[in-house]
Amino acid sequence: MFRKGNLFFLFVLFFCLCFIYAGCGKKRSDSDAVIIWHWMTDRHDTFLKLSKQYKAETGKTVIFELSAPTDVYTSKVRAAAQTNTLPDIFSVLGVSQDLSNFIHAGLIHCLTPYMEENHHEWERSFYPNAIGMNAFTEPNQWNVPEGIYGVPIDVTNIQMIYNKDIFKTAGIDKIPETWEEFLKAGDLVTSKTDKQFFVVGFGETWLINTMVRIFAYNLIGEKKLIQTIKGECPYSSAEWIDIFNKFREMSEKKLFAAGIVTMINRNAERLFATGRAAVTYNGSWSVNVFRGMNPDLNYGTMFFPKISDHYPLLIQGGAGSSLMVSEHSLRKKEAVAFLKWMTSKSSQIFLSTETNNLPSNKEAVGQMPAILNEYAKDMDKTFHPALLPVGEDPNIEEATARGIQSIIIGETTPEELAEKITLLKKQTLNESE
Amino acid sequence: MNRHMNKTKIYSLLTSYSFIVPALILFAIFNIYTFFDLFRLSFMKSNGLAGSIETFVGLQNYIEIFKDKVWWESVGRAAYITFLALTLQNFVALILALFVDRGIRGETIYKVIFFLPPVLSGIVIGLIWEWIFDGNYGLLNHWLTLFHMEKFCRAWLADPKTALYAIAFIHMWRGFGWGFVIFLAGLQNIDRELYEAADVDGATWWPKFVHITLPLMVPVFVIVSILTILGTMQIYDLIVSTTKGGPGYHTEVPITRIIYSMTGSLNFGYASSQAIVFGVILLIVSMTQIFVSNRLKKND
Numbered sequence: 242m243f244r245k246g247n248l249f250f251l252f253v254l255f256f257c258l259c260f261i262y263a264g265c266g267k268k269r270s271d272s273d274a275v276i277i278w279h280w281m282t283d284r285h286d287t288f289l290k291l292s293k294q295y296k297a298e299t300g301k302t303v304i305f306e307l308s309a310p311t312d313v314y315t316s317k318v319r320a321a322a323q324t325n326t327l328p329d330i331f332s333v334l335g336v337s338q339d340l341s342n343f344i345h346a347g348l349i350h351c352l353t354p355y356m357e358e359n360h361h362e363w364e365r366s367f368y369p370n371a372i373g374m375n376a377f378t379e380p381n382q383w384n385v386p387e388g389i390y391g392v393p394i395d396v397t398n399i400q401m402i403y404n405k406d407i408f409k410t411a412g413i414d415k416i417p418e419t420w421e422e423f424l425k426a427g428d429l430v431t432s433k434t435d436k437q438f439f440v441v442g443f444g445e446t447w448l449i450n451t452m453v454r455i456f457a458y459n460l461i462g463e464k465k466l467i468q469t470i471k472g473e474c475p476y477s478s479a480e481w482i483d484i485f486n487k488f489r490e491m492s493e494k495k496l497f498a499a500g501i502v503t504m505i506n507r508n509a510e511r512l513f514a515t516g517r518a519a520v521t522y523n524g525s526w527s528v529n530v531f532r533g534m535n536p537d538l539n540y541g542t543m544f545f546p547k548i549s550d551h552y553p554l555l556i557q558g559g560a561g562s563s564l565m566v567s568e569h570s571l572r573k574k575e576a577v578a579f580l581k582w583m584t585s586k587s588s589q590i591f592l593s594t595e596t597n598n599l600p601s602n603k604e605a606v607g608q609m610p611a612i613l614n615e616y617a618k619d620m621d622k623t624f625h626p627a628l629l630p631v632g633e634d635p636n637i638e639e640a641t642a643r644g645i646q647s648i649i650i651g652e653t654t655p656e657e658l659a660e661k662i663t664l665l666k667k668q669t670l671n672e673s674e
Numbered sequence: 675m676n677r678h679m680n681k682t683k684i685y686s687l688l689t690s691y692s693f694i695v696p697a698l699i700l701f702a703i704f705n706i707y708t709f710f711d712l713f714r715l716s717f718m719k720s721n722g723l724a725g726s727i728e729t730f731v732g733l734q735n736y737i738e739i740f741k742d743k744v745w746w747e748s749v750g751r752a753a754y755i756t757f758l759a760l761t762l763q764n765f766v767a768l769i770l771a772l773f774v775d776r777g778i779r780g781e782t783i784y785k786v787i788f789f790l791p792p793v794l795s796g797i798v799i800g801l802i803w804e805w806i807f808d809g810n811y812g813l814l815n816h817w818l819t820l821f822h823m824e825k826f827c828r829a830w831l832a833d834p835k836t837a838l839y840a841i842a843f844i845h846m847w848r849g850f851g852w853g854f855v856i857f858l859a860g861l862q863n864i865d866r867e868l869y870e871a872a873d874v875d876g877a878t879w880w881p882k883f884v885h886i887t888l889p890l891m892v893p894v895f896v897i898v899s900i901l902t903i904l905g906t907m908q909i910y911d912l913i914v915s916t917t918k919g920g921p922g923y924h925t926e927v928p929i930t931r932i933i934y935s936m937t938g939s940l941n942f943g944y945a946s947s948q949a950i951v952f953g954v955i956l957l958i959v960s961m962t963q964i965f966v967s968n969r970l971k972k973n974d
Contacts, residue, residue, distance in 0.1 A: 254695065312918065319937040325724035342940055346723035437810075444918050499809030500829025502921035503837070512810055635939040647922035650834050 274302035275576050276328035278321075280314035281562065282307065282507075283529045287595040294591075295582060303579050310505055312445060322348055329570040330580065332391070332563055338632045340375075341383030343565075344390055350566040353388040355577050363581060364389065368620075370559035371396050371601045374627045382631050391563035392580045393601035395592065397525045398558025398616055398623050399451055400542040407519040410434050416543045420487065423546035427496035430519045439491065440498035440518035442506025443649070446642035451557045452522065453641060455545050456484040458624055462552035470631045472670045476662040485648060485655035487548060492649045502646040514538055524558070525616040528597040542615040544622075559623035561601065634669045637662060715946035722942025735947035744923055745931055745948065749955065752927040755842045756906040763846035764898055767853030772887075774854075775861040785858070792851040800915025803844045807831045807916075831917050837924045844912055849905060853898050860894030861887070896967040900960055907956055928952045 279288065288305040295303055306328070308314045315334045321327045327348060333340045343349050356364035356372075364372060375391030377383070403416070411430045417423040427438040443449055457466045461480045468474040469481070491497055498504070498518050506523070513521040514534035521527075531538050547554040566576045582588060589605035592598065599613055599620070600606060606617070626632065640662055647653035716735055720728040739745055770788060774781050791799065806813045809829025818826050830840045864887065872882045910929040913919060919926040919934075932952065935945035 254692065256696075316933065316937040319723075319940065323722040323724060323936075323942065339940070342721050342723055342726065346721070346726040348723060348725065444920055500832035503829075503832040503917045505918075508808075517810060639934070639938065643920070643922050646920050650832070650921050652834060652922065 273572060273575065274304050275330060275572050275579055277303060277305050277330040277564065278314070278318065278328045279305060279307060279332065279562075279564075280309045280311050280334070281526070282309045283526060283533065284592075284596045284598070287592060290595070291583065291588065291591070294588075295579060299578075299582070301575060301579070310445065310507065311447070322346065325569060327567040327569065329567055329572050329576040330564050331567065332565060335635075337377075337381075337627050337629075338383060338635070340390065340627070341377070341381075341385045344377075344385050345383075347568050349390050350568045350570070350573055350577075351386075351388040351390060352392065352566065352577065355581070356389050363584075366584065366586075366602050366604060367393055368396055368559070368601060368603060370623070370625060370628065371561065371563075374560035374625055375563050375565075391565045392584060393560060393563045394583060395526075395561040395598040395601050396559060396620065397561035397599060398556050398619055399522065399524045400556060400616060400619065401520055401522055401545055402513070402527065402540055402542050403520045404436075404513065404516060404518070405539045405541055407434055407436050407516065411519070417546050418544070420546045420548040424490065424494060424496070426520075427491070427494060431495060434519075436516070437498040437512070437518045438496040439520045439522075440501065440504070440509045440512045441522045442504050442509040443497075443501045443646065444503040444505050446639060448506060448522070449642040449645050450638050453484060453645070454624075454626060455554075455556055456487055456548055457481075459545075459547055459552055459554045460484060460549045463624070463629070467629060467631055470629070470633050472666055476666060477656075477659040482655045482659045483548075485645065485658050488645050488648045489655055492651060497649060502649050510534065513540075525561075525599050525613065526596075528613060528616070532597060542619075544619060553622070555622050555624045556619065557624060557626070559620065560625045560627065561599065634666075636669060637666055640665050712946045712949060715943055716950050718943040718946075720942045721940040722936065722945075723940070728943070731943065735944045736951070738944060739947055739951055744926065745928070747923065748926040748928050748931045749952070751838060751925070752907045752909060754838070755845060755909060755927070756903055758842045759846055759849060759902050759906045760899060763850045764853050764902060766846075767850045767898075768857050770850075771854050771857035771861055774858055785855070788854045789851040791848045794848070796848070796911030797915045799844060799848050800912045803840075803847075803912075804831065804916045807840050809833075832921050834921055834924045837917055837921060841909075841912060841916065841925050844916070845906060845909055848912070849902065852901065852905075856894060856898050856901075857891070860891050864890050892967060892971055896963065899967075900963055903959055903963065904956060907952075907959075 277288075279285075281288070285305065285307045292303040292305060295301065308317045311334055314332075318327070318331050318333065321331075322343060333343050333349075340349075371393035372389060375393060376389045377385040377387055379387045407430060408416075408426070411426070411433045413426050413429055415422070417426045430436055430438045441448055441452075454466070457469075460483060461469075461474075465474055465480070469476065475481075498509070498512060501509075509518075509521060510523065510527060510530050511534060512518045513523075514531050516535075516538070523530075531540065545554060545556050564580060566573055566580070570576055583592075584602055586602055586604045589600040589602040590609075593600040593605055593609045593613070597613060599617055600609060609617070641658075644653055644658035644661060648655060648658060715722075715728075717730060717732060718728040719731045719734075720726065770784070774784050778784070805811075807830035809815065809827075809832060812830070814830065815827040818824065828836065830836045868886050868890075869882055872886060877885075907927075908929055909927055910933070913925055913927060913930055917925040919930045928948070929952075932945050932948045935941045935948055
């Protein structure tokens with residue numbers, strides 16, 4: 242009785258401890274496979290092909306795991322960072338502040354030594370903006386040690402894209418170059434066709450913020466944008482109100498597609514690809530998306546309409562998707578080796594041809610598909626917020642994007658939004674002091 | 675002899691406790707420890723990333739919550755959807771349960787149909803209804819057009835006048851099956867002889883409902899109400915798959931704000947304090963509900 246009870250108790254206890262140990266232990270694949278988390282739905286099949294190719298060439302396994310859309314991916318990565326369960330390779334989508342948080346938390350492996358090998362051979366293969374987006378120089382606002390922390394796998398820019406057939410039906414002969422011409426084109430489309438004019442996934446707040454930045458670069462210039470982020474110039478200034486007012490103008494003229502404020506970009510792409518809207522605002526990755534949705538779509542890119550002659554008109558881009566190696570990965574060397582292979586000339590040509598994305602490797606550019614030339618020709622007219630010496634607080638960015646949604650639905654005025662953000666900015670600055 | 679008895683008793687006790695040890699350990703790790711850690715974090719400024727520095731800020735996060743208008747509006751919205759669910763959703767569930775309880779034909783089919791929405795994933799339900807409510811190619815607008823009611827066509831989930839109601843409707847459609855099953859189980863547990871006795875006295879359906887069904891269903895109403903409150907206040911997946919809290923902040927609810935603080939602005943300490951405050955609100959609501967129902971039972 243005594244021995245049986247004792248043994249049984251020990252058995253149950255042992256079972257419990259094994260169970261807890263197994264459950265709480267770190268997730269580790271039973272093979273030496275490098276795990277990559279990404280969000281690029283349009284490129285997933287190509288990534289799978291790439292991993293097969295890599296396996297054939299090196300005998301090593303790489304597993305691509307997809308999480309989309311970007312909001313979901315961002316949440317997943319951040320949750321994994323909070324629980325220390327990041328995969329070998331992942332991406333921090335967001336602004337420099339996000340990347341710096343990850344670096345300070347010791348979650349990202351510094352790639353500078355690998356980049357500097359053979360007289361900076363790997364580093365020099367990339368566009369400066371693309372590598373710059375993943376690098377920090379000292380001093381910087383976030384006190385991040387100087388170094389390169391990510392690998393760009395492509396470059397991109399975000400453009401206006403128009404449906405040539407709808408423009409023709411509406412009688413638009415000249416592609417709009419100014420804001421006034423753009424609004425006029427919108428009037429023509431809505432009055433002369435049964436199509437909607439402008440569709441974009443404004444349910445995803447980052448798209449709203451990119452558009453705001455383009456307006457800001459054009460109207461107030463980079464210097465004043467930096468001053469605004471630093472709190473030296475208020476959002477309630479006339480220029481900022483003018484920027485917010487652009488959304489009201491479009492809304493009042495009914496140039497936005499129905500439901501735009503909660504629409505995800507995938508649905509916006511579908512509406513444009515099926516010829517229900519005349520203009521969209523999307524990155525160079527959309528070439529691949531549209532090819533998948535409607536290979537016969539007759540479209541072209543047009544540069545963002547300028548709202549002012551004060552400063553040069555720049556579009557967001559120059560740097561595309563980047564991948565980082567986890568500092569806690571047990572396969573750091575293998576992960577870096579794969580990233581080197583993935584960004585080599587031959588892999589970049591393959592990626593570019595298969596996915597219609599602009600390659601990050603300069604040497605691969607000459608051999609990219611012709612359709613990307615329209616995007617590529619504007620690569621020298623781009624900016625990227627991650628290259629600024631300061632970054633806006635995420636709460637301000639959220640409030641701005643939500644406020645613009647409110648302007649579009651007509652319940653907030655640009656002036657009210659400007660006041661609200663100015664107040665929030667003051668609070669944020671006070672807290673950080 | 676006594677020593678042997680004691681040993682037997684001790685090992686009998688140990689054997690008994692060994693059965694609850696696994697559950698106790700799991701509960702301690704996943705509930706007690708996490709709760710205390712959440713409580714600790716609510717007094718910290720932290721981005722929550724593993725390995726990052728945490729700074730003690732005292733009650734600062736709680737003070738911020740009381741100033742956070744967006745947060746309290748989100749609580750109000752969740753409360754409003756909860757009110758609709760408590761009334762409309764449970765009313766429909768009760769009516770359907772009453773019909774099925776009367777032994778109508780095809781009872782099992784109805785049970786399956788009514789219980790189908792609750793077993794579907796919230797994300798899937800959200801995507802289905804997003805397609806129905808879409809302003810460009812949505813099924814609802816298509817039907818309205820067919821019936822020459824174009825003036826009502828709109829982007830239901832993007833219009834501030836309808837977005838919250840659309841979300842509430844989807845949530846109620848998804849949730850009424852739970853209420854239906856529990857109400858039906860409660861109705862079927864009522865002794866039929868009570869109704870037969872009332873029949874003999876010549877009672878019609880209304881007095882039978884008021885004097886027999888309602889009083890005996892009070893415990894069931896309490897359970898359904900508590901489940902509805904807790905389930906609805908914590909609504910999240912439907913919103914993520916349909917509106918993402920927009921347009922503006924019109925469909926933001928507490929859980930979406932907590933998730934935003936946690937992963938959007940990486941303010942983990944603030945998110946923890948929001949979670950604590952929200953937990954306290956739910957606790958107060960549930961306790962009040964139990965207290966009121968106990969009083970009602972006593973009065974009966």
